[in-house]
Amino acid sequence: MSTPAPQTHPDFSPIRFEDGVLHLLDQRRLPADEVWLELDTVDQVTRAITDLVVRGAPAIGIAAAFGAVISARRHGSDISAWRQDLERLDRSRPTAVNLAWATARMRRCAETLGRLDADALEAEARVIHAEDVAANKAMAAAGSALFEPGSGILTHCNTGALATGGIGTALGVIMAGYRAGRVERIFADETRPWLQGSRLTAWELARQGIPFQVVVEGAAAALMASGRVQWVVTGADRIAANGDVANKIGTCSLAIIARHYGARFMVVAPASTVDPHMASGEGIVIEQRDPAEIWRAAGLELQPDGFDAWNPVFDVTPAALVNCIVTEHGVHQPPYRFAG
Ligand code: MRU
Numbered sequence: 001m002s003t004p005a006p007q008t009h010p011d012f013s014p015i016r017f018e019d020g021v022l023h024l025l026d027q028r029r030l031p032a033d034e035v036w037l038e039l040d041t042v043d044q045v046t047r048a049i050t051d052l053v054v055r056g057a058p059a060i061g062i063a064a065a066f067g068a069v070i071s072a073r074r075h076g077s078d079i080s081a082w083r084q085d086l087e088r089l090d091r092s093r094p095t096a097v098n099l100a101w102a103t104a105r106m107r108r109c110a111e112t113l114g115r116l117d118a119d120a121l122e123a124e125a126r127v128i129h130a131e132d133v134a135a136n137k138a139m140a141a142a143g144s145a146l147f148e149p150g151s152g153i154l155t156h157c158n159t160g161a162l163a164t165g166g167i168g169t170a171l172g173v174i175m176a177g178y179r180a181g182r183v184e185r186i187f188a189d190e191t192r193p194w195l196q197g198s199r200l201t202a203w204e205l206a207r208q209g210i211p212f213q214v215v216v217e218g219a220a221a222a223l224m225a226s227g228r229v230q231w232v233v234t235g236a237d238r239i240a241a242n243g244d245v246a247n248k249i250g251t252c253s254l255a256i257i258a259r260h261y262g263a264r265f266m267v268v269a270p271a272s273t274v275d276p277h278m279a280s281g282e283g284i285v286i287e288q289r290d291p292a293e294i295w296r297a298a299g300l301e302l303q304p305d306g307f308d309a310w311n312p313v314f315d316v317t318p319a320a321l322v323n324c325i326v327t328e329h330g331v332h333q334p335p336y337r338f339a340g
Pocket of ligand 1: 055056057058096156157158159160163164168169170196234235236237247248249313
């Protein structure tokens with residue numbers, strides 16, 4: 001039997017920029033409907049990021065970069081109006097550093113030119129997108145080489161093509177491992193309340209014809225106790241200089257359970273997710289979202305009488321629980337020291 005060739009390019013991308021219009025695959029509607037939205041104002045791009053039309057740290061950075069292009073086309077030479085739009089984009093979601101990283105690149109591009117040049121900014125946004133494709137490819141090779149043949153993997157949230165510019169971070173590593181014959185079992189955490197695992201990761205794996213099982217978050221300890229998981233592999237929204245990792249709520253629980261049962265914990269993220277100015281995870285702002293998301297996920301449209309909820313959507317996994325961090329520059333081992 002021949003080994004399938006590793007996939008290095010996504011078979012689709014949820015982000016396209018054509019003729020000044022940003023096309024986004026509406027991830028809120030997947031897997032039931034594949035609906036594309038066409039955005040040509042910064043307000044629309046900002047709202048699409050906040051409302052999770054586009055989500056995943058690298059993908060929101062790329063979307064924001066194209067938002068900056070839309071703003072430049074609208075504002076002509078008015079650089080202060082453009083800067084205000086970039087500040088609005090920066091505020092659209094607080095935890096993933098890729099967003100501010102991408103807008104900072106766009107600002108530097110304008111500063112280097114000494115003026116607003118929409119064509120040059122569009123070229124820069126396309127470079128940001130292309131760099132993410134290349135980073136995904138490098139991480140897939142480096143991360144998948146760490147799996148022993150026969151490995152079982154548990155992943156959380158969605159970190160594939162939907163969340164990035166390319167084939168994905170953690171999911172790209174897992175798919176490459178499967179194609180190389182090293183990964184035998186894939187478990188996708190449901191990921192409450194937005195179900196990025198059971199809706200989006202499941203959709204991506206099914207499209208690729210890769211077998212998997214969805215599990216509810218509460219099954220993680222039982223699953224790892226059963227010995228079927230050798231690696232927990234996740235992405236990241238922000239990695240502090242000391243290696244603390246902010247990622248989708250529930251990630252830290254998985255790392256604690258993995259340590260208890262002897263599974264290893266791998267984080268896969270491009271260098272644009274590393275925030276060398278953040279000394280540790282303590283300083284990372286954790287996005288709090290509408291509690292209504294929690295009862296809606298349970299199928300209740302209205303807040304039941306007397307119900308309240310706490311809805312932080314990220315948590316911080318201490319570096320001490322992270323066995324390795326894979327970036328496009330290679331495999332980082334503890335102790336982590338990421339410099340600017
Ligand atoms: O709220 P989301 O869906 O944007 O959260 C996404 C995650 O937490 C991902 O794990 C992270 O952004 C890495 S995506 C390659």
